[in-house]
Structures are given as C-alpha cells and as structure tokens.
Amino acid sequence: MPDQQPTLRSYEIDCSPIGEVPPADDAPVYRGRYDFTPGKDWFSANVPLWRSVLAEWRDLPALRYLEIGSSEGRSMVWMFENILTHPSARAVSIDPFYHWPGYLEKDGETLEYFQANMRNAGVESRVQAIRGHSQVELRRLPLDQPFQLIYVDGNHRATGVLEDLVLAWRLLEPRGLLIADDYEWKPEWELSERPRMAIDFFAHVFAEELEVVHRGYQVLLRKASAETLANLPMP
Template sequence: MAFTQDWFSKNIPVWERLFAPLKGRPNLQILEIGSFEGRSACWLLEHVLTGEGAGIDCVDTFMGSMENAAWGIDTTQLFERFKENTGPWEARVTAHVGASDAVLPKLTRVFDAVYVDGSHTAKDTLSDAVLAWRLLRIGGLLIFDDYGWNLYPDAELNPKPGINAFLHGFNGWFELVHIGYQVAIRKCAAYDATRKNRAPELK
C-alpha cells in the first residue's frame, strides 16, 4: 500500500455505525468526492462494498488541495498511488479525474451514500453537497468530513460555513444522523417541518 497520510482512521468508529445497515448489500453504490490516496475508499471497499455488484465512484482532481502545499504534502503521482491502493478492488472502482463541479453534473447513477471530502472551502463544500443531493437516493446517506476543521482564520476557507449553509437550506428534507467532527444526514422523501433539525450548531 502506498499511503503517506491518514486523515481517515479517526472516523472509523462513527463509520462502522453509519454503514452497519448497508454493509454487504448487493449493488450498493457509493460516491466519494475527494479520494486522495484512496484510504477512505479502501476502507469502504474492504468493509462495506462487499456485496455482489457493489462499487464506488471516486471523484478527484488528483492534484491535491490548497492546504497540501502549505503542509509540504507530496501530491506528485497521486493518481498512481490511488490506483495502487485501490488495485485489489479494481473492478469495483470507477475513478473520475477532474474537478467535482465539472464531473458531478455528468453523473447519472443514483447512490446509496455520498462522502464529501474534496475541496475544503465553504463554497466548494456547499456546491459539492448541492450537486450530490440529486444523485442521492431517498434514504441515502450524505456524509461531510471536517465539520470541525478550523485551519484558516477566514471562516469561508473552512468547510463549516458551507455545511451549515446546506443544512439550513435543506432543513426539513433530511434527518440528522450524526454531528461531531463529521456530519451525516439521511435524505427524506419529502419536506416535513416537524423533522427540522434544531441542533445547537445550526441555531
């Protein structure tokens, strides 16, 4: 395996709970926006996408994010590392090389879960969630990474304002499943004001 970073393992206890009902389900389809070296995708492939016909669509520029350079993270050969790491499950992986705002409008598949972990600016996180929503089946899970990420003093360079904008705008159309360092919601069939999410973070 050719991993140089691990931004994922801390999420495993929450993901084990979130994905328990989906584990091993035939034809399960997951969309990942932001795959980097494939660490989160490999966990899904090993532990969740094990049923007949299951697969993952991975969208990434494979050029890294703006914070990577500041941290001295090597993004050369990123796609090659992703392919090497996901190689054991090659038949279940569809890679889309490009910016999410260009790739997502072209996708036609319906997904059971979407993981938003691409560009971390608020505007891109909001855009990814809006574009992914139409691809998510009713009852499907939308998971945002890095709700608690606070790298930049300018709030709009962090994901949280984008995630909050989405949660406010789509309030009543989803059920809040988890809120912590990550946020997970389940898409509902129709608007229901009684279901509105009143988490303190969204006041």
C-alpha cells in the same frame, strides 16, 4: 467604497452536537497492505463512527458509493473492506488527484497510488476514478444512476463545499446517507476558508429533505424517504 469585504465571523443556526462517536478500539484499520503516506491520514479517526453508522449498508447487493476527494484512497479502501463487500457494489471517485512536490513526500502521481491501492484491495474493476474537479464532474454524472452513500471530502472552502453538497444531494437516493467531512476543521480560520458554514447552511436550507443524524467532526445527513420527498412542493 471600502477596499475589503466585511468578514463574516458568526451566524445564527443551531449547530449543537448530535449523536455520539463510539470509542476507538485497537483493531487495525485495514486488513490488506496498502501504500499510504503515514503523515497524510485524514481518515482513520473516522472509523469508529463509520463502522457504527454504515453497518446497515454492509454487503448490500448493487450498493453505490460516491466519494468526492479520495487522495491515495484511504476512505475508499476502508469502504471496500468493510461496507462495499458485496461483489456487485460499485464506487465512483472524483478528484483532480493533485500532486505537487512534497505533497505526499514521495514521487509519482497521486492517481497512481490510488489505483495501486485499489489493485491491492482487489477492487480496481469496481471503482471508477474520475480525474477532475467535482464542480464540473458532478454535473456530468447521470441522475438516473443515484448513490446510496456519498462522502464529501474534496475542496474545503465554503464555496466548494456548498456546491458539492447541492450537486451531490441530487445524486443521493431517498434514505441515502451523505457524510460531510471537517465540520470542525480549523476553527481559527475565516468561515469562507473551511467547510462549516456551507454544511450548516445546506442542512438548514434543505431541512425538509433531510435529518441531521450526526453532528461532530463530521456531519451525517440522511435523505428523507421517497414518499416525504414526493409530498414537497415541486422544485
């Protein structure tokens, strides 16, 4: 028996780019003032794409957004300022809110910064922050309270991303949109240590239930209509 597992270096699935990213502009990302750590911005680069693809959901009553991986709340605040603008819109965040010395270069709990930013945005009562791991917490969310929009940006290993995609998919409404982050992250790393393979395999295996509407640094998956889903063989 060899000591080490063979390393997977490539696989055969069409993963060519789909869709364009609109050009960035100089508009400020946020209207309000928030306490975000400057060197920990994993979000702002996505704004041109999100502004364009999420426009159809803007200000919809009772819109529900699920976010896996929120950290200090950059993506969550942007969603409330721009898309979850109807007072009846709600969000759920799942994150262990990891904090270790030096992580955010400031003291205190990441969850406290997240909550303070939600307060500053005036949306504290509209966000449920679940402190925990998505692999556990997603299984506790009720399937009869689905979401129209889901963002997967938590654990970045292929195992973690695949489990998030499968569990979150069941919570996504027909015609809902799932955004998977970091498809092109760290190409020099082993496939097992980054999201790409999990996103490709998920999109491939679930192809009859979805359309890949964008594939670039992020991948956007649109769930099929209720009618299409109802005509598939029973799970």
